[in-house]
Amino acid sequence: MSTEFLKSLISTSGLSGYETPVTGLIEEAWRPLTDELNLSALGSLHGLKRGDGQEPRPSLMIAAHMDAIGLIVTKISGEFLHLTHIGGIDIRVLPGQAVTIHGRSDLPGIIVQPPAHLLPEGAAEGAVGINHLLVDLGLSAGQVSKKVKIGDLISFATEPIEMSGGVLVGHSLDNRASVAALTLCLEELQSRQHAWDIWAAATVQEELGHMGARTSAFQLRPDLAIAVDVTFAKGPGANNWETFELESGPTIGWGSVIHPFLYKEFKELAKKLEMPYGIEILPGRSGTDGDDLQLVAEGIPTALISIPIRYMHSPIEMVALKDIQRVGRLLAEFIAMLEPDFLKKIVWDD
Known part of the structure; x- marks a missing residue:
């Protein structure tokens, strides 16, 4: 191996x-x-x-x-995707993560969160709940609607990294x-x-x-x-x-x-x-x-x-x-x- x-x-x-x-x-x-x-x-x-x-x-x-573990699309709001988890995920690490959306074709995306002052009262305290996180594909709303549907899978896109000392990260x-x-x-x-x-x-x-x-x-x-x-x-x-x-x-x-x-x-x-x-x-x-x-x-x-x-x-x-x-x-x-x-x-x- x-x-x-x-x-x-x-x-x-x-x-x-x-x-x-x-x-x-x-x-x-x-x-x-x-x-x-x-x-x-x-x-x-x-x-x-x-x-x-x-x-x-x-x-x-x-x-x-x-x-x-991974994610799945639950809702589409214009150019943004709402998501939930498949298996247990530590939501604290999600914002800023690169992901792949498995739509009509594989599409790159980023998990983002709204600015704190735009979140509901109390939602910005601690880790932001997954129900407030979004995926940005860098596409217009019209392009997103043609390429992605509710139920499409989202997987992490972290590249494997060989670190010092015989350690692998991914x-x-x-x-x-x-x-x-x-x-x-x-x-x-x-x-x-x-x-x-x-x-x-x-x-x-x-x-x-x-x-x-x-x-x-x-x-x-x-x-x-x-x-x-x-x-x-x-x-x-x-x-x-x-x-x-x-x-x-x-x-x-x-x-x-x-x-x-x-x-x-x-x-x-x-x-x-x-x-x-x-x-x-x-x-x-x-x-x-x-x-x-x-x-x-x-x-x-x-x-x-x-x-x-x-x-x-x-x-x-x-x-x-x-x-x-x-x-x-x-x-x-x-x-x-x-x-x-x-x-x-x-x-x-x-």
Whole structure:
């Protein structure tokens, strides 16, 4: 997985519920790395990498959601567009952001806000609400009416930036960074033997409620599941036990939705690989695909591996490339160590 592939992932639209543009890009990358590709009824991409164990083989599903947060046009007032959000967005960072409006053709735009004295009383105090923000396309009202309609999507247009120290900045790193890590895993498996069948799943609609993971797990019925997502990196005002340093390695989830046996296995494996890692305490729901993977059918033992990113759910998310590489390797090593009778060893011992 090259850095250029990750840059292309975060430069491609694919908002939650409208993932088709990025699906094609991932499909192209996974085709030579898998034995079979298919789409679920909801549009999640499934890539099967067959194991070399005796049939019937157990299977592992690794889910990394490919959808991204974004915006949608709700109203057109002359030359300006009104908007609302798809998925959770920190509205404080929206004014001044460059965006792409996916109308009859892709159009550049800027999110703007009216002068404070023209806003309703109290609306200018603190962050201006999204209901007062507008998109300016630099077009006349007549041109806008011909090119844009209510319901058109709006995605962030932040260009990927490689910063010092092996850090990448851009939008949609939640969760395209994990798609990149899963791709790295598939690349490494090309030269590794593994007994189990592996389902790589780029899932849809995670930001709207984990719909893709739930339906894909029901369709594929894996014996084990791993959700790969991002978590909060330390940054301005974010330095408590819920945050992790960039370049500190993957985090291993521990909480009510995580199977304790898999948690211990990943901890031991990271230690064996001399790989730095963090423990992410999740006393309730994790807010990831893992919440729904573990509840499908009679229940699927599930683990959660995450990549620290800074400024989550903004157009300038930041990730350390080394952490993505580590997650890819950790996944591949876990798959390679899965013996045909691994399921017999799994016990619920918390």
